Amino acid sequence: MASAAVRPTPQGQVSSLIEEQIIPRLLMAHSSGVGRARPTGTLSVDPAEAARFASLPLDLDADELLEVVESFIERGVSIESIFVDLLAPSARRLGQHWEEDECDFLDVTMGLWRLQEVMRQVALHFPSDHFDGNISRTALFSPMPGDGHALGTLMIEEVFARAGWQTEALIEPKRKELLQIIAERHFDVIGLTVSCDCTNGILSDLICAIRSVSRAPKVQVLIGGRMVNANPGLVDEVGADGTAPDARSAVVLAEKLVAKQLVGSAGFDLRLG
Template identity: 25%
Template structure:
């Protein structure tokens, strides 16, 4: 990627605001244990993206990481955003921003959390800020994440923990008969599903959940996929839609698929 400073217009403020609203709603709607699991998911998914291809001189120093963590833990809501955008304006490579600064800060936050150096509230706020930053930078970091993957139209996945597969099997069959190349993933645990999904770059990901008890698992899955599939459109389907009128905002999705009659058109319009 180029070393030229990033124009602020490249920062996706719409996705940034959606990610910020998502984390705020999660803190309001889900129990503390679920919020903690989501914060852990952010730390884990970001922390282990290692900068193998970067030169040592391109990596942030320990002092840089400490400054970014300080900004993330600051009461100033914009401090971390300003730190990252300032580094980019100074010509810091995008790989270094994502794999050095963001991943380094995630690892440091994880260590501080494990050592009880910061509170649950502190780390949750910091993780929310990290998440909204990478969503804001999704278009400029996407080539580094998706560059070696095959492009694929869609993935249909049953949320881990769900056991009723008939609905997703019917939907997959309908879309395939309409000419879509669809990967279907069922009966997989969370980590395996994410691992398998990272083999391709999907334009759309449809997540199927039926019971109200799947809200936490669905939210965690959307968050993980947002990190590994930064450009994919995420759609929620299944009977869970009957339980949550505001599910798009709560889980951080882009749209819902309410019925099979309009499903193909909905997905086609969303991608277009």
């Protein structure tokens, strides 16, 4: 976060909690076959309601927070929208509270824990049953090697999986490990989350290496995260194929890019964001 240089110790503790405790629990939720497969709707969260929800993790316990989220689901809001339009903005808002000195370390830590527990419960109780048989749509998502912030990577992997893609996510990969997986297995799309401060040269070199070792001759490389949001022109500068403002738009972009490669069409710009 922006104030890390001022208050490194508490923020480091927050990062450790997320990376060492919360993310493994999320991975358990992703890999678990347990769940009450109940139908969900197709509506989206209203932005005004999302804004009112954003700070609730500071005041409600996890069970109360889950009841609020389930009320959205009962009204017909899709699980995808719960992740993209409700929970993700809430996590960002908690970070803003911390950066702006509106909450202390304990408040933000507890809020994050409550929010992540709700995310885990939603993933467990409402597993994706979307599968259209098109196993050619495969995607691998990873933070940049050396970047420990994997929450965004897991979030986008969840949204792609719910859209019917065959997906995998890596947590804190080494560069060698990432490239070895890409060399050994076929992925139509590689999604890199760029949250750490790295040079354009490092990112460009990694993308070039991905293309050189990929088993998919026309692999599409998407990038996102804090650095890309701050400079969308980074896509062209490092040789990526596109970016998108959120996970839902990333699915749309990836679908178009893969379809374009399959039919051999060309000529129009598919980039979003």
